[in-house]
Amino acid sequence: MNDNQAHILVVDDDKRLRELLHRYLSDQNLRVTTAADAEEARSKLSGLEFDLIVLDVMMPGESGYDLARWLRQQERQIPILMLTAMEEVESRITGLESGADDYLSKPFEPRELILRINAILRRSSQVQAAGSADKVFFGGFSFDLARSELRRGEAYIHLTAVETCLLKALAESPGVPVSRDRLADASPEIGNQRSIDVQMTRLRRKIEPDQKTPRYLQTVRGTGYVLMPD
Missing domain, CATH: 3.40.50.2300 (Response regulator)
Known part of the structure; x- marks a missing residue:
């Protein structure tokens, strides 16, 4: 074998x-x-x-x-x-x-x-x-974990403070589901779980080509969300 x-x-x-x-x-x-x-x-x-x-x-x-x-x-x-x-x-x-x-x-x-x-x-x-990289790549985007910056190619994509916290929490464990509780702990400004879903919808608008069938920011039913890199 x-x-x-x-x-x-x-x-x-x-x-x-x-x-x-x-x-x-x-x-x-x-x-x-x-x-x-x-x-x-x-x-x-x-x-x-x-x-x-x-x-x-x-x-x-x-x-x-x-x-x-x-x-x-x-x-x-x-x-x-x-x-x-x-x-x-x-x-x-x-x-x-x-x-x-x-x-x-x-x-x-x-x-x-x-x-x-x-x-x-x-x-x-x-x-x-x-998992041990400084940057995570997905769909033409790159997220710099050290700088908390999202770029598409060389273009800088503006994120709110909450969106940045959400994306960083997901990018720290690419491919691994992150619970809503853990995402809520990532930023005091996020608030309750319902707020997380609303903020994730806004973040998807900046990343996903088709928000109805997200490719990169996927929902994990009963758990939370996961960032799937290329």
Whole structure:
């Protein structure tokens, strides 16, 4: 076994698809473990370390959304690629709010799956490297932690004091959900949790190309927010 291989957990109740994905991903130089449902996935997660989870939404018992939420509540930051037979925008939003990093609609081309997996793994390694960096980069923006400055290219983006506190709290732990309580502690001016949501909406206006489906300042349902760098 190659120690440099990324370890993928595939969770899907469709036995045929599990076996197909196991063979295909193994052929792509990935180490693959499979689980038929959320219960079996939890068992595998308790004893093994994974670099990414490929997670089906519609499963008997607990759904993929449920398992993703549980993982985030446990503060497990394993990247999740969610598989869904539903193409509606609402299902995508639900998946992202549950803690998924990306989603892919069934049926899908195996080549697209491996491209998505590689992109997430690459982004995950950048997130880990960014944790000790002086700057965090996302969507053409850079946030200087030492100066508390946001720039797009060379252009300076004005932030209010509250917006700066929020963004700095998120940028200090890129890719890691930050609770509303912790965000509230970041600045006395923020106030209650409702104020945080209002301030986050204002901050998104300056950063997100589409505020309805935020790419960088994502909501983590039941927790708070997370900054996802490129």
